[in-house]
Structure formats: structure tokens, C-alpha cells
Amino acid sequence: MMHLINSKVLALLSALMLGGLFCYIFQSYRLAADVIPESHEFYLLAPEHQQYEQPSILHGRTDVVTVTPWLAPVVWEGTFNPVLLDSIYKVKNITVTATVFAVGKYIMFLKNFLETAEQHFFVGFKVHIYVFTDRSNEVPQVRMATGRQLTVRSVPSSKRWQEISARRMELIQTLIEEQLPNHNDYIFCLDVDSKFHGRWGSESLGALVAVTHPGYYRDPRSRFPYERRPASKAYMASGEGDFYYCGGAFGGLLQEVHHLAKTCRSNFEADTQEGIEAAWQEESHLNRYMWINKPSKVLSPEYLWQDFKPKNPEVHIIRFSGVVKNYAEIRPNT
Numbered sequence: 001m002m003h004l005i006n007s008k009v010l011a012l013l014s015a016l017m018l019g020g021l022f023c024y025i026f027q028s029y030r031l032a033a034d035v036i037p038e039s040h041e042f043y044l045l046a047p048e049h050q051q052y053e054q055p056s057i058l059h060g061r062t063d064v065v066t067v068t069p070w071l072a073p074v075v076w077e078g079t080f081n082p083v084l085l086d087s088i089y090k091v092k093n094i095t096v097t098a099t100v101f102a103v104g105k106y107i108m109f110l111k112n113f114l115e116t117a118e119q120h121f122f123v124g125f126k127v128h129i130y131v132f133t134d135r136s137n138e139v140p141q142v143r144m145a146t147g148r149q150l151t152v153r154s155v156p157s158s159k160r161w162q163e164i165s166a167r168r169m170e171l172i173q174t175l176i177e178e179q180l181p182n183h184n185d186y187i188f189c190l191d192v193d194s195k196f197h198g199r200w201g202s203e204s205l206g207a208l209v210a211v212t213h214p215g216y217y218r219d220p221r222s223r224f225p226y227e228r229r230p231a232s233k234a235y236m237a238s239g240e241g242d243f244y245y246c247g248g249a250f251g252g253l254l255q256e257v258h259h260l261a262k263t264c265r266s267n268f269e270a271d272t273q274e275g276i277e278a279a280w281q282e283e284s285h286l287n288r289y290m291w292i293n294k295p296s297k298v299l300s301p302e303y304l305w306q307d308f309k310p311k312n313p314e315v316h317i318i319r320f321s322g323v324v325k326n327y328a329e330i331r332p333n334t
């Protein structure tokens, strides 16, 4: 009799456990199927009843190319609606991180960079700027709007500018691994010897974002200063390559930029082992990376001009531009 009761209790318990397991699995399945991650790159939710100029697929800019052969947008003034884009990205509650390196005398550029970023870089969004410097005590005090913050990280000084420029990939990789766990957020890595002159905002967001170099976008690719030695991991053969991209500005989703930084760093280090340094250091490795891993958004040279260059007619607005500098005076070596 006792034996019979025990087996009934056992059967009841097993049924309860199975039921519980079924509910758990069913619930998890529902969650996985129903919940669309809010900050997913491709989930562009516009507010209801918003009024804006009617878009057209017939009329628009005809003086420039606005899409790459792999169908990534090329962002030029006049190709996007900033108000609409801001309203789409605001609800995602994203944080945009920017990294900037100011090692040695390059600290002199930081004040202008930070002050103009306040005026033009993702205004109205949460922004976190990381400054990497060996002169923490010389970092200028710049008033930042609510939601914007600055973190200073100490890095060692260096006797070679090539090394400073190259080490950026390693530091960006480590920053993302250690400090930035939300992989749905975005990051831009920018040169400090530059200033913002116009809006740089949500139109620039994408999974992997590259900027076409202002010095080469009108040239045939045979003239691009890619690394041409086959011994280097940054090697680009003649007839290869899409555009020549800047090392001074790139970005995207944290997970994408992490992969980029890690790959460029490891290729750079493999070159060093072989006693080779690519023609334009990490810019060469970045160009090789972007050739294989096509950027999902390409920013026109509006997003990195050079102050010494007169504005070309297709450039309607300069948003960010490298200041004129005397290399011999500011670099630790020539």
C-alpha cells in the first residue's frame, strides 16, 4: 500500500516537473520570438504623425554618387533628413562614444576639438568622449551639456609618432572590451588635430562606418597610397580596393569596431614581427580591412576635410576638418 502511494506521489511530482519545464521552454521561445531588440541597427521606428518633406526616388543629388556598388549609402549633404533621423535614433536611447588621442604636443589641439564637438557632434544625444593622453594635467576644462561626459585615460609617451598612431587600434580594442559592454551602442575614433564645423549626427550611424579621404576621392585607385608590398598584411594589389579611407575617422557598432581594431592590431603586430611597417601605419591596415569587410555606410569627405584644401563644389558643407599643422614642430620625430 505504502509502495503504491509513493509511486503515485512520484508520478504527480514528475508531471508537475514536466509541466514546469514545458512552461519554461514555451515562455523562453515566446520571448525569443516576440522581443525585437530595441536598439537593433536595422529597427528604424519613426514616431507616429511626424510631418516632413516628401521623399523622392526621382529627384535628389545628381552631382555625386550616393550609394556604393554593394548598396551602402554614401552620406552627402542633401541625401538625408536630419530631423527624421534624430527622431528615429533618439528613442533607441543610444550612447555615442568617441575616442581621441592627444599624446605629446598634440594636446594643444584638444581644446578646439572638444569645444567644437559640443557644438556639432551628436548634439542632444548621450555622448562619452575618451581622451587618451600622456599629459592628463593639461586636459582643458570644457563645459559639457547634460548627458555628455569626458573620461581621461593615461597612456605612455612615445618617441615615434608612427607608434602613437599605430597603438590606437590596441587601445580602442581594450577600451571596448573593458569599458563598453553594451554592444548595441556606437563608437567613432577621431583624429585630435581636427575641428567640427557643421553637424555630425545620427545620419552617420551604421554597423561599420568609413570616411572617404578628402585627398583621394577624385583619383583612380592606382594612385591610392595603399600598402603595396606583398610582405605586409595591409597589402593591396593593383586593381584592388574601392575607395581610400581616412585613418582619422571611422566607427560603427561597438562589436564591429572591436573586430576591426583587433584585426588591424594583430595584422600590425604580425608586420612588426617581420620587420615591416605599412606605408600609412594603421590607416593602411584599416583600408585593407574595409576592402574585405565592406562598410555598411560610407561618409563623404564632408566628414573629414583638410583646412588647407579649398572646398570642392560637390562639398556643400564641411562638418569636420583637419587643422593646418607644422609636423616638424609637433611630432616627437620626423
Ligand code: UD2
Residues within 6 Å of the ligand: 100, 101, 102, 103, 104, 105, 106, 161, 162, 164, 165, 166, 190, 191, 192, 193, 245, 246, 247, 248, 249, 280, 281, 282, 283, 304, 322, 330, 331, 332
Ligand atoms: C593621417 C591620418 C591619421 C593616421 C596617419 C597615419 C587622416 C586625416 N589622418 O594623418 O589618422 O592614419 O595618417 O599614421 O586620415 N597623435 C598624437 N601625438 C603624436 C602623433 C599623433 O596624439 O605625436 C595622434 C593624434 O590623435 C593625431 C593622430 O595620432 O590626430 C594621427 O597622427 P597625425 O595627425 O600626425 O597623422 P597624419 O596627419 O599624417
